[in-house]
Amino acid sequence: DQQVKQNSPSLSVQEGRISILNCDYTNSMFDYFLWYKKYPAEGPTFLISISSIKDKNEDGRFTVFLNKSAKHLSLHIVPSQPGDSAVYFCAARAFYSGGGADGLTFGKGTHLIIQP
């Protein structure tokens, strides 16, 4: 049972336009969400994150929106550039009070293709 879902395996966007990548989750204990970007033959690279106490976080061309009631988050990239072509993973971490490190739960990823 997937707790983090990215229902679009791929997305094609024209250069200069907005790219919107979506992610849904089912575990209401998730309190922190991250987006990672992955190029072929490389590991995932952290892009942007958001805490559950916020509904928006912005970093340059990247903005993440969180809708807790809908258990949905999205990543907006504007304007889209050719170098943004990669696989984007949504990830989440569940709240716990014991302290210490905890693993992330990932979605399957969305392959974003920016067309010139």
Add this chain to the structure above:
Amino acid sequence: ETGVTQTPRHLVMGMTNKKSLKCEQHLGHNAMYWYKQSAKKPLELMFVYNFKEQTENNSVPSRFSPECPNSSHLFLHLHTLQPEDSALYLCASSQDPGTSGGGSYNEQFFGPGTRLTVL
């Protein structure tokens, strides 16, 4: 360069072989992780080490055996694997959120992965 290195990058092994994957982080982090990514599946957490102590084992078969001798190094020892164990194995590290001082959330930094093929 994320500050996390993994060797080897590619490994082909038979089902009766014993091999080890190595991960090293140069970020001063105190938590390290092993993830597995199979074809068409999301990254799956395998093991978590916090301050060199294993804190999580996500129902991983005993043919995978982790070792964390210090906070900078993490190994994954492999023995009698099956063809379905063929996957990309990713190592990650993070700063324990309890000691970061800057908040309670941990961004994980990933290595490039080891592409494992079991024949």
